[in-house]
Amino acid sequence: MEEKEILKLNNISKRFIGVQALKNVSVGFKKGEIHALVGENGAGKSTLSKIISGAYEANTGNMVFKGKTLPQGNPIKTQHLGIFMIPQDLGLIPRLSVMQNIYLGRERNKAGFLDLRYLRNNCEKILDDIGIDLDLDMEVQKLSIDEQQFVAIARVLSANAELIILDEPTATLSESEVEKLFRIMESLKSKGITMIYISHRLDEIYKIADRVTILKDGIHVKTGRVADISKDELIKNMVGRTLSSTFPAKRDMPSSTRVLKLNSVSLAHKLHAIDLEIMEGEILGIGGLIGMGQTALLNAIYGSQHINEGYFEYNGERYNRVNPAKAIKMGITYISSDRRGEMLFINRSVKENVSISTLKDYQRAGVISALEENRAVDSKIKEYNIMVSNREQEIQFLSGGNQQKTILARWMIHEPRILLLDEPTQGIDVGTKEDIYNSLRDLANKGVAIIVIFSDMNELLGMCDRIAVLYEGRLIKVFSSEEATEEKIMAAASDNYKE
Amino acid sequence: MNNKNMGIANNNRGFLSKFSNFFRVGGVYIAFVILLVISGILSPRTLEPLHILDMLQNGSVLGIIVIAQTLLIITRGIDLSVGAHVILIMLLVDGISMANPSKTALVIVVALAVGMSVGLLNGLLAVKLKIEPLVSSIGVMSLLTGISFIYTKGFGKGQAPPFVRELGSGQIFRVIPISVIVWAVLAIAFIFILKKTVFGRYIYAIGSNPKSASLVGINVEQTAILVYVISGLLVSIAGILLAGYLSNPTLAGGETYPLDSIAAVILGGTTFAGGKGGIGGSIIGTLIIVFLASLLNILGLGHPWKLIAQGLIILVLVFSYTGRNRSV
Numbered sequence: 001m002e003e004k005e006i007l008k009l010n011n012i013s014k015r016f017i018g019v020q021a022l023k024n025v026s027v028g029f030k031k032g033e034i035h036a037l038v039g040e041n042g043a044g045k046s047t048l049s050k051i052i053s054g055a056y057e058a059n060t061g062n063m064v065f066k067g068k069t070l071p072q073g074n075p076i077k078t079q080h081l082g083i084f085m086i087p088q089d090l091g092l093i094p095r096l097s098v099m100q101n102i103y104l105g106r107e108r109n110k111a112g113f114l115d116l117r118y119l120r121n122n123c124e125k126i127l128d129d130i131g132i133d134l135d136l137d138m139e140v141q142k143l144s145i146d147e148q149q150f151v152a153i154a155r156v157l158s159a160n161a162e163l164i165i166l167d168e169p170t171a172t173l174s175e176s177e178v179e180k181l182f183r184i185m186e187s188l189k190s191k192g193i194t195m196i197y198i199s200h201r202l203d204e205i206y207k208i209a210d211r212v213t214i215l216k217d218g219i220h221v222k223t224g225r226v227a228d229i230s231k232d233e234l235i236k237n238m239v240g241r242t243l244s245s246t247f248p249a250k251r252d253m254p255s256s257t258r259v260l261k262l263n264s265v266s267l268a269h270k271l272h273a274i275d276l277e278i279m280e281g282e283i284l285g286i287g288g289l290i291g292m293g294q295t296a297l298l299n300a301i302y303g304s305q306h307i308n309e310g311y312f313e314y315n316g317e318r319y320n321r322v323n324p325a326k327a328i329k330m331g332i333t334y335i336s337s338d339r340r341g342e343m344l345f346i347n348r349s350v351k352e353n354v355s356i357s358t359l360k361d362y363q364r365a366g367v368i369s370a371l372e373e374n375r376a377v378d379s380k381i382k383e384y385n386i387m388v389s390n391r392e393q394e395i396q397f398l399s400g401g402n403q404q405k406t407i408l409a410r411w412m413i414h415e416p417r418i419l420l421l422d423e424p425t426q427g428i429d430v431g432t433k434e435d436i437y438n439s440l441r442d443l444a445n446k447g448v449a450i451i452v453i454f455s456d457m458n459e460l461l462g463m464c465d466r467i468a469v470l471y472e473g474r475l476i477k478v479f480s481s482e483e484a485t486e487e488k489i490m491a492a493a494s495d496n497y498k499e
Numbered sequence: 500m501n502n503k504n505m506g507i508a509n510n511n512r513g514f515l516s517k518f519s520n521f522f523r524v525g526g527v528y529i530a531f532v533i534l535l536v537i538s539g540i541l542s543p544r545t546l547e548p549l550h551i552l553d554m555l556q557n558g559s560v561l562g563i564i565v566i567a568q569t570l571l572i573i574t575r576g577i578d579l580s581v582g583a584h585v586i587l588i589m590l591l592v593d594g595i596s597m598a599n600p601s602k603t604a605l606v607i608v609v610a611l612a613v614g615m616s617v618g619l620l621n622g623l624l625a626v627k628l629k630i631e632p633l634v635s636s637i638g639v640m641s642l643l644t645g646i647s648f649i650y651t652k653g654f655g656k657g658q659a660p661p662f663v664r665e666l667g668s669g670q671i672f673r674v675i676p677i678s679v680i681v682w683a684v685l686a687i688a689f690i691f692i693l694k695k696t697v698f699g700r701y702i703y704a705i706g707s708n709p710k711s712a713s714l715v716g717i718n719v720e721q722t723a724i725l726v727y728v729i730s731g732l733l734v735s736i737a738g739i740l741l742a743g744y745l746s747n748p749t750l751a752g753g754e755t756y757p758l759d760s761i762a763a764v765i766l767g768g769t770t771f772a773g774g775k776g777g778i779g780g781s782i783i784g785t786l787i788i789v790f791l792a793s794l795l796n797i798l799g800l801g802h803p804w805k806l807i808a809q810g811l812i813i814l815v816l817v818f819s820y821t822g823r824n825r826s827v
Contacts, residue, residue: 359697
């Protein structure tokens with residue numbers, strides 16, 4: 001070790017309810033290095049950054065920063081010591097000016113008045129130092145994304161940052177903007193500032209980082225110089241665990257009846273010319289790193305977002321514009337990953353939550369037949385094993401798993417031909433997860449075509465008959481269940497797949 | 500983790516939690532009974548049937564406006580223009596008919612049409628243009644008041660035709676006020692619509708979670724605007740009754756309706772969060788406001804004391820409701 005370590009983590013562990021997010025992670029960060037942090041979705045990258053930046057407290061372990069123990073669970077104290085995290089959304093105030101954002105919360109004053117001259121001079125100096133030219137009085141919302149990023153960086157520099165955690169800073173940047181950001185990172189590095197760089201883009205890691213730490217399932221796999229680790233080795237180290245949950249058997253023969261076909265479907269900034277076929281009775285998994293257009297794909301099919309190019313073929317008909325009401329009529333239903341925000345009527349009863357989309361079936365002249373409605377709801381409560389004291393219970397008092405089953409029940413009354421699901425097992429206990437796996441497979445066996453987003457590799461490999469991997473809104477590859485391996489999926493997910 | 504902490508905090512609430520539980524079952528009903536008991540003790544004659552019927556007749560205009568306000572608040576809307584609206588309808592009915600029986604049908608049609616148009620305007624502003632309804636309906640309120648002044652040149656003129664007067668101040672069997680019957684029929688109709696019809700379910704759904712509602716295929720905007728139009732219609736019915744109740748039209752007197760109607764809705768347990776509540780509670784809320792005013796009047800305490808008492812009751816009840824929501 002030629003350089004001295006500015007921050008050392010010793011045996012950091014963190015448990016959330018039911019999940020061990022980090023297990024005995026020990027890693028050191030050297031002064032003035034750019035240290036990449038990589039791993040799959042859920043590997044523990046963000047938990048680790050949040051512990052370092054003070055947002056979380058570790059259950060065990062300690063951290064040493066510049067020879068002193070770093071306090072935990074107190075972001076303000078951590079920031080005073082010079083450690084900052086720049087989140088993906090940057091945390092700027094859109095309506096305030098560049099200068100106001102840089103000094104927000106730390107405005108220097110003279111006798112109660114802002115010392116504007118001092119603030120302005122200082123801002124200019126900081127921006128000059130890193131080679132950025134910005135109008136200090138411009139509202140931040142009028143800046144481009146990369147310029148906003150520079151403001152966020154200037155903001156932490158003005159607070160004397162010594163260690164900066166950058167959470168996927170390049171996710172929303174174009175190639176030339178990335179180059180600019182890297183130049184700034186190099187200049188920060190030359191000033192002795194340490195950066196922890198979280199990114200899914202492996203190419204960029206090779207371009208900018210000095211060392212890399214790989215996390216997998218909360219375990220520290222490896223830390224080493226980027227130059228010493230090949231890309232294949234990197235991917236191999238990020239994946240490669242054994243399947244833990246029990247999944248129902250997959251279908252034995254590939255289906256031959258096509259239900260839906262997407263023809264170069266595009267959605268502004270989110271999907272680019274997607275061609276995809278969905279077959280009757282199959283579970284098609286949508287994989288990829290988080291935020292690569294998976295959710296947009298389901299929304300495009302459901303009509304909750306309108307596509308700007310391409311068309312769908314369904315039931316022998318072509319269409320390119322649809323809305324949820326029409327989609328439901330056509331036999332397409334959708335379960336969002338945001339249960340509370342987009343699916344549930346949280347202060348209404350289980351009964352109403354189940355029947356809301358099928359009320360037209362139990363009504364005469366607009367009046368609901370309580371008898372028919374109750375019968376339909378009760379049979380679904382039983383079929384999906386929803387734990388509820390009675391159908392009039394408010395849905396907010398049910399567990400996440402039972403809420404999810406309620407939504408599934410809602411859509412199943414329609415007997416849909418296509419079921420779209422976004423992370424259907426998110427925030428659900430293990431037992432109920434298996435119920436949901438089994439329900440999905442049952443439906444597929446009955447001929448329903450299921451398109452499901454899983455960010456969890458286990459679920460993707462364990463549940464799906466085919467796996468389509470997206471990267472930045474493009475369909476990289478569709479794997480059959482036989483050819484799919486974690487390595488291949490991970491390679492496709494980071495746009496490094498080669499036949 | 501968070502839930503756990505909140506649970507502990509809730510257990511520690513002790514007295515407050517019990518207080519809130521006490522009201523959980525039906526705070527507004529309990530409050531109403533307490534008011535009746537106090538009223539009976541302080542002034543026994545307030546509980547005589549004739550006096551009660553009189554109060555109900557007094558309250559029927561407000562009562563119908565409260566139905567409209569309830570529908571709106573369930574869908575996360577609100578309407579502060581109800582007072583100006585009800586006065587404009589009254590002025591139109593009196594001014595157009597000039598007590599002429601042959602114009603009865605005409606004024607009723609005009610009143611209902613104006614009512615629905617005002618509702619549509621409020622709906623378009625709040626739903627299509629997405630202006631905060633608290634603000635847009637203040638604008639509409641000002642608009643309607645101005646129109647009333649221009650129409651009357653500052654002085655109410657004319658009188659309602661006999662049929663309308665009968666509706667507003669007549670009685671069946673010389674006892675039961677017709678306006679109370681109109682109120683009761685509308686209340687029952689809307690209780691039925693909210694509880695038993697698809698439209699009623701959609702009203703709760705768009706109030707509970709508009710995003711979920713649109714994803715299950717409900718036309719959220721259309722439903723919300725329709726609720727505004729229906730509310731406008733209800734307010735115009737209230738305006739027709741008011742025209743029949745007051746022998747001389749006046750430009751003043753509408754100011755209390757917005758706050759009184761919202762107070763009645765909130766007392767009745769319908770929350771601003773949307774998707775929760777109903778007409779039943781709102782009716783009791785209306786009765787509390789009407790009975791309270793009458794009791795204080797009999798005790799020789801005027802309008803200021805009515806406002807203070809009303810304010811206290813609202814604060815206590817709303818505290819008990821939010822106390823219970825916070826524990827969730």
